Amino acid sequence: MHIMEGMKKLLTLGCAGLAAYLAEGCARPPEAGLALPDLTAHQWRRRVLVIDAPEQVTEDHRRQLASLDAAKAGLEERDVLVVTRPGSPAFRVRLVGKDGGVKLDQGAPIETATLFALIDAMPMRRAEMAGR
Numbered sequence: 001m002h003i004m005e006g007m008k009k010l011l012t013l014g015c016a017g018l019a020a021y022l023a024e025g026c027a028r029p030p031e032a033g034l035a036l037p038d039l040t041a042h043q044w045r046r047r048v049l050v051i052d053a054p055e056q057v058t059e060d061h062r063r064q065l066a067s068l069d070a071a072k073a074g075l076e077e078r079d080v081l082v083v084t085r086p087g088s089p090a091f092r093v094r095l096v097g098k099d100g101g102v103k104l105d106q107g108a109p110i111e112t113a114t115l116f117a118l119i120d121a122m123p124m125r126r127a128e129m130a131g132r
Helices: 002-023 058-071 072-077 112-120 121-132
Strands: 045-053 081-086 093-098 102-106
Touching: 002 081, 045 112, 058 072, 072 081, 081 102, 102 112
Parallel strands: 045 081
Antiparallel strands: 045 093, 093 102
16 A cells, blocks of 8 residues: 555646646747756756846746745755846746756746646656655
């Protein structure tokens, strides 16, 4: 029974992460826009959440930073580095996985619960959780 319970939990996390990802409108391919910064120094060590924001602080930007600030422990647990880049034409949030691939690309703030579900559904994160 113990193995079955573990399998159910992994499947639930996978489905929850996928559902959260699709609910946020992330099934579309990444839109053309600002190029990502060079993140090779973080590859295989950290996930990077890149927040592009206009010079003028917007409500989206303010709301995103507040939710991330309230979830610092969860970000640290998931090895997430937050990089904010001012001066873009519009607000944009992108999550780059440890493998260097873009896992999320959207023009609206992401709820931390949705972000964590997405990360927790990733194979590398599931392996990290199993190893702890």
